[in-house]
Amino acid sequence: MEPRRHSTDNQSLRADIVSLIKSKIISGDLNPGDRIVESQLVRELGISQTPIREAIHQLVGEQVVDVVPNRGALVRSLSAKDVFEIYSYRAVLEGMAIRLAVQNVTIKDIKHLEQFYGEMKAKITDDSIELLSQDSSYIHHYIYKLSMHSILLSMYEFISFRIQLVNRILQRKYTKAQEVAEHLELIEVLKNGDPDEAEKVMREHIYRSYRNFVDIGMFDQNELAQNHWI
Template identity: 55%
Template sequence: MKKDTVTKQSIIGNKNISEEIVELIKQQILNGELNPGNRIVETKLAKELGISQTPVREAIRQLSGEGIITIVTNKGPMVRDFRMQDVFEIYSLRAVLEGFAIRLATFNATEEDIGHLQAFHQEMKAKLDDDSITSLLQESQYIHQTIIKLSQHERLTSMYKSISFQIVLVNRILGKKSTKAKEVEQHGELIEALVGRDADEAERVMRRHIHRSYLEFAELKAVDSSEFKEGTWL
């Protein structure tokens, strides 16, 4: 939903307008129109969209529940600024969820499922020499999301979905320093782990993969990550 296409007429009878506003705010954050620390003025947003404050308030409540918006006393809703502790919690939770997901996927994925990921990875490789493509971050995210799906674990999938936007935000920051070659290499190892069908090894590979990303983020931010020992991840 683009803000300039939202009119009173377009939302009359729309019971999911608050969900549309959630997606709008998320897109503005991803686009850099809203940045960590920026205020979201409910009255202003409602006026811009030509709607009442009620769905805006509902959207803010949902975003707050997802940890994307924080309500600051005397200031109101603001885009959350992730501290290093937040980043640690996001990555360490990913290590648990995705480690378990790939473990399950080694049992549940069909040969066709794995073949699809292998073909997708080959397409990623083909993009290495395409200068018009500057990032493979979305392709990498697709591989992770597919592994979650292949776990065939509904509650795990639901838990992962609840932090998925936070994952995207942190990955966006890290992805600015990532190279296409690194994305291809590091995500190829996940697919190879699935091919091997060794559940223990696949889980170790995934946990190492996510731990490495966390260390890269800490290095990017010049933060000492030694307090979070490798043994707490693997």
């Protein structure tokens, strides 16, 4: 996504730069600990330094970037505490989201998700597609929309960048086949129509992802393993 270079709306321009920097982090062009060089962005985007500094200030507020004396703006590294908080928060939000979604879902919604899942499954054998994280995210986002709970959806969108960042790392653990298999259960509980069971399955689904992240070995196993919420 390239910022609108001739926009007179400073707020929109700042939002575009924020999105650009986040996309660079998710894609791996910028990694935790990397410095965000303002002068490089000035040359790349053909804009002044002011909106870039405003964007960095916003990213600091969102805890995406840290400003370190004598080093500048650095992409924030994930800590063990960050990972625990992201997953445990997701478990609460998405447990409630699917509980409400079960009560709102229609036959048309189920057919749409089943068709989408079929297309996702077909990608397992497509060697040109390396990851299915966007497909997985679509299913989760669709469940949030089915909840018809605007605050839940806005809270999800607020932490979506952190979720994407964790998912990028977690892809080292998952094969495409595992990614597909993991999400069938969510569609099945939507079809079954039991809110209690749906919430239980979703919370277990999120917790299983957390345990898989623990197994990657990025952090001290004992530090992460002590955190349980199931």
